[in-house]
Amino acid sequence: MPRYYFDTRDGRCVRDPEGSVHEDDAAARREGLSLLGEILRYQGDEFWKTGHFSVIVKNEAGDEVVALTAIAENENGSRE
Amino acid sequence: MSLLIEKLERRDRLTDVEKAALVDVLDAPRHVRAQSDIVTEGSRPHHSTLLTAGFAGRYVTLADGRRQITEISVPGDFVDLHSLLMKQMDHGVVALTDVTVQNAPHGRLRLITEEHPHLTRLLWLDTIIDAAIHRQWIAAMGRRTGLGQLAHLLAELYLRLEVVGLARDWAFELPLSQAVLGDALGLSSVHVSRLVGDLRDGGLVQWAPPHVRILDWDGLIAEAEFDATYLRLHQDPV
Numbered sequence: 564m565p566r567y568y569f570d571t572r573d574g575r576c577v578r579d580p581e582g583s584v585h586e587d588d589a590a591a592r593r594e595g596l597s598l599l600g601e602i603l604r605y606q607g608d609e610f611w612k613t614g615h616f617s618v619i620v621k622n623e624a625g626d627e628v629v630a631l632t633a634i635a636e637n638e639n640g641s642r643e
Numbered sequence: 644m645s646l647l648i649e650k651l652e653r654r655d656r657l658t659d660v661e662k663a664a665l666v667d668v669l670d671a672p673r674h675v676r677a678q679s680d681i682v683t684e685g686s687r688p689h690h691s692t693l694l695t696a697g698f699a700g701r702y703v704t705l706a707d708g709r710r711q712i713t714e715i716s717v718p719g720d721f722v723d724l725h726s727l728l729m730k731q732m733d734h735g736v737v738a739l740t741d742v743t744v745q746n747a748p749h750g751r752l753r754l755i756t757e758e759h760p761h762l763t764r765l766l767w768l769d770t771i772i773d774a775a776i777h778r779q780w781i782a783a784m785g786r787r788t789g790l791g792q793l794a795h796l797l798a799e800l801y802l803r804l805e806v807v808g809l810a811r812d813w814a815f816e817l818p819l820s821q822a823v824l825g826d827a828l829g830l831s832s833v834h835v836s837r838l839v840g841d842l843r844d845g846g847l848v849q850w851a852p853p854h855v856r857i858l859d860w861d862g863l864i865a866e867a868e869f870d871a872t873y874l875r876l877h878q879d880p881v
Binding site: 583601 | 831
């Protein structure tokens, strides 16, 4: 099974040096979404420092499979 | 063996006769390689196993191959004292590092319960503390933040290792990968990696695997909402 890497980014970008194996791109996308939810759940005030949080899924070649981003917006579209 | 006695003596005094009975219950040490099962899920062991070196984990497996580690055992811990009475294992125990263990045949453990009531109560207390650890882990996994969970685990391991002389001056060795820690915390290894970074950035710990040094104990236990009562590390006759 191919290996995928799950970098995360808010104020800082945290590379995933080890990665993990998943059946295909679809399985890696599911894992990425699950990861976004898991980390976001506990972000608390940390999230509001930037108002965004992303999980970037890459394949072994380093190509981006998908980037998932949660963004805070108010009605004016401005960030806190 | 002496590690088990050291741990039990934190809770109540043992007589020389009781110490000798504990020594007599154990077979010779044997080694188990990392990643191997010490006790297999579903098996019916005829002995309980005392961990004397390395780290082990009680775990439950899921259909998709993932696992939840429900307790990390440290040297001086019986990994399955409950198998004496539970008979069939409802979970497995895996060597998380290379480990040394000693078997305690159930027949000899049963003799202890018949001949040494006070020692029996102390061993009973040890299994009760396992249950208390499980309660704290459930509360952590269900309700604490990821950072709180990791901080709680580090505080717990520090104190448990200190009792058996494997942690001191706020430092200890934790030769567990972030994937293994993730299995214990119910979190992904990517998340654990971020949390380790958060603890470092917050000045709470220094962490250069396998070396962990707690820089700010008060800050760590505040983050963890850690209260050591459940580890029952005080003298109080049983």
